[in-house]
Amino acid sequence: MRLAEVRIDAVDVGIAAQAVVQALxxxxxxAAPPRRAGALAGVVEHxxxxxxxxxLARWVGTGARQDGRETRILVLRDGDRTLGLRVSAVSGLVDVAPEGITRLHHDDDADEVFHxxxxxxETGRVLSVLDVGRLATLACAWSGPAASAPATEPPPAARDxxxxxxxxxxxxxxxxxAGxxxxxxxxxARIPIGDxxxxxxxxxxxxxxxxxxxxPGLTAEQCNLLAVLERDGLALGVPVRATLRLADFMPAVTVYDDDGAEVRLVDVAALFAARPEAALSRHAHGAAPATGGADAGRPNDAAYVVFEADDLVATPLAGLECVLPLAGAPGATMRWGDRxxxxxxxxxxxHAPADDGQVLVARAGVHRVACVVARVHLIIPAGGGRMYRLGAGAFIMTGDGRARASYRTVDLGTYC
Structure with missing residues (x-):
């Protein structure tokens, strides 16, 4: 029998895995309707x-309550009945042989949920096996097709x-x-930009x-694969170590795989919103977006890298061969490959210390030059700013209002 091993305060509990829908x-x-009695602690949306x-602590003694930051809601199902159970922690899934389950109470008391x-x-702990059917009946509180949808419709979990x-x-x-x-x-091959x-x-x-x-414990050296995600015409690369399989889950932040491993479901919309550099993928190399009016400046038709030199300066990304850490104080020349x-x-x-900085390898035709800068700050994707001229200088402006910033543009290839 496969059991989900959980803890409710100080009590170790085993729950039949087929009855566990999700951990929230x-x-x-x-929020909950006020009740005079019973163990109903509230309502969650699933x-x-x-x-x-x-x-359960409202019915039976479960020992000292643990830190509330560990508490989760385990969504359980018994037939058409769905209810939640407050638990302190979820340890994972364990397989117990049928002869390894011992019935201690034989009175068949309907008011008891552990027998x-x-x-x-895995842990050697003695688990009290929860009777989910009795729990739902005793609580007299559940959601199901009779209360939430016509019997001819699939249950919510099947739909979602x-x-x-x-x-x-x-x-x-x-x-x-999957989509x-x-x-x-x-x-x-990757080209580092900032972090x-x-x-x-x-x-x-x-x-x-x-x-x-x-x-936080993952490094680039541990990842030999790149998962490419797409949304609304943009793309992002996510470093991973291996592909596993396809699986069906109810959408949530964290769920558990069949072997008890924690699975973090990726909110793709939130990921792209948090990584504006995804806009780098908007256009193919050399393609230009539509330009705006002359008064506002035209959108930049290529990506720019903003770096700190004697000031914050922007240079076209297409003119860079790579970005390298500075290894020691720079001399008149730098070894790069066989050149x-x-x-x-x-x-x-x-600038102090002299060996603190980064190297931008710029190109102009067949020529290359190593430009030492203090550090790379950010990337402005194609269409992410507006180009304008001020006197003899060319600038790129990003943002609006108080968040607006302007950077002088340079072509590092002129140093070749």
Whole structure:
């Protein structure tokens, strides 16, 4: 028998895995109709349907309550009846042989929800096995087709289950909506920009999400694959270690796979909103968006990299070969592959320490030059700013209102 091993305050509990629908984080408030008695602690929404939540501590002694930050709601199902159970923690799934489950109470008392125990082969803890059917009956509180939808309609879980691609991203698994996953490819050559990187994908610039943004313990060296996600014509690269399989889940922040592993479901819309560099992929290399009126300046038809030299300056991304860390104080030349490149130090005079900075390898035709800068700040994607001239200088402006910023533009290829 496969059991979900959970803890309710100080009590270790086992619940038949087929009765467990999902684990949800505990909301800040649990609204509920006022009741004189019973164990109803509140209501959560699951699949667009209100689900009552039972707190066993209101019926039986469960020991000292744990830190509320650990508390979750376990959504359970018994036939057509769905209800929630407050738990302190979810440990995962364990397989217990039928002879490993021992019935201790034989009185068949309808007011009791525990009558058997099992020892977890993983942790060695003695689990009190929950009778989910009795719990629903005793609570007299559940949601189901009779209360929320005509009997001829599928239950909410069947309607709202979605297919996700499971990806190994280090200490957690990522669940990516199958429709948003364009492809998974071997990790291509990456060009670092600031704390991120980008690569070329089907003729487009593709920003790569830093691995640590997904899992603090994950590094770029551990990822040999790149999952490419698409949304509204834009694309982002997500570093992963392996592809696993397809699985169906109810949409939530965190769910659990069949083997008990935690799966973090990716909100693709939120991911793209949090990574504006996805706009790098809007146009194929060399393509230009429509221009606006002359008074407002024209949209930039190519991506720009903003870096700190003696000031904040922007240069076309297409003119850069790569971005490298500065290894030691710069000399007159720098070894790059099998070539010795001339070095131009663009930092303020007396920059300290002398070996602190980054190197932009710029190109002009067949020529290359190593430009030393203090650091790279950001990327302005194509269409992300507006170009204008002021006197003899060319500038790119981003943002609006108080967030507006302007940067002088330079072509580093002129140093070649």
């Amino acid at each position: 984080p505990l909301p800040q408030t649990l 699949g667009g349907v209100p689900v009552p939540v039972v707190d 058997s125990v099992a020892r977890s082969p 289950t979605r297919t996700y691609a499971l990806l190994d991203a280090g200490t957690v698994r990522l669940g990516v909506p 948003a996953l364009a492809e998974v490819i071997p990790m291509p 991120g990187a980008w690569c070329t994908w089907h003729g487009r610039h593709l920003a790569i999400v830093p691995p640590a943004a997904l899992d 010795a490149l001339p070095v131009v130090d663009l930092r303020r005079p007396g």
